[in-house]
Amino acid sequence: MEDIKELVRSYIVKEYLEEDEEITFDTPLISSGYVDSFSMVSLLVFLENKFKIKIPPSKATPEAFDSVNKIVELVNQYINK
């Protein structure tokens, strides 16, 4: 579980944040402007490839992607299927 969290967090830091920015597992990502809704496609592709899952478009919402913890919660629903 912690591994997944850290994997997702480090991907987001690398992909979306500027050099001097940091986030916690609960930092709002979309509502605070770190990730815009267009950029979510990269995150979705990363999650699907990394964890060998398929997240339906209806579940890949800005709300479900709004923090590392929420993303991990979503990923877990599909990993365990």
Place this chain on the structure above:
Amino acid sequence: MSYSSKVKDIFRTQLSEIRNAGIYKEERFIHSSQAADIEVEFPSGAAIKKVINMCSNNYLGLSSHPEVVRAAHEGLESRGYGMSSVRFICGTQDIHRELENKVTEFLGTEDTILFPSCMDANAGVFEAILTSEDIMISDRLVHASIIDGMRLCSAQHDTFKHSNMEHLEEKLQLHADKRIKLVITDGVFSMDGDIARLDEMVNLCEKYDAMILVDDSHSSGFIGRTGRGTHEYCNVVGNIDIITTTFGKALGGASGGCVSGRKEIVQMCRQRARPYLFSNTISPVIVAGVLKVFDILSASTERRDKLEKNAAWWRKGLNEAGFIIKEGNSPIVPVMLFNAKLSQDFSKDLYNEGIYAIGFFFPVVPNGQARIRTQISAGHEIQHLEKALEAFIKVGKKYGILGLSREEIIAKYGM
């Protein structure tokens, strides 16, 4: 009566939220024509105040140029006021096609189609040429109209970090399997004033078989040796597949825009771009004015040369005074204040000193990046800029920020 008190309350609550967040926009009424010196009524009902305009897109000072005004009058007399039709029914005059040809020649492209605005050009172009088999890859700081245009299009979208070519290359690799790949960028970024690295982007697009679209609204007429735009500045004229631009800024400043580029893409826009198909195009009076603007620009580079000198003077003056500015080679010069409230207070104090410049903060710019955006014009004389600099220094001293680093300003005022 369907406008019930319940519905009214919904809007009133939202408006209160906007006001409480400090982002309620108010218009300032200008009682003169657009120029370096303007007469402003602000707030509404206040006495009219003469101020120096440091925030218009009138980069070449052509908005009220006598020759442009005269040409517009002549256009009004010879072709009338309105067309009362969309282009493909009975809304196209000879001068509309003449302007399209003139833009094509000026930008060094294959063909051009006019739109009511560049907002409409950006709203229409993506949907007209792309489908769900395709991908749009945009810089993260592109203009809002491009974002809206991408939202209207069924193609997938992704972004790359601002002006980061390694990240763009990763995205081109990630989406290599898509039918059409379209890389999208502003030429000059309107909030930061920096210029896109078009030469490197063109190389990447060639390597990965992608097309490139540039919105040159803040460039056309003055960036590049003869003012053709960022493609001239980056030495890639002829290599940009699609240029969108506006006549509402440097090119006379009235309204209207266009898509210019590959012949087939322009043809697709004529068949499928909804703002072109379902709205009248630019009125004859504006077409006549813009035609004159192109005549002026083709005859001499005097105005863009003056703008370049003015912008260099302004950047040097702010730097020497100890302000933090975003470096670049455009007439958009952001003075960084970082804190949102400071940017608003600073702008108000400048206005009291007779200088009209607006403070921007989140969400218009990233959090903690609040600034005063200044825009230089060929309509400014050095004495305008001297007076503006004097006011900036006076207000800068009041807030004790001259010579401070970003960290020091943030320590003093917060993010």
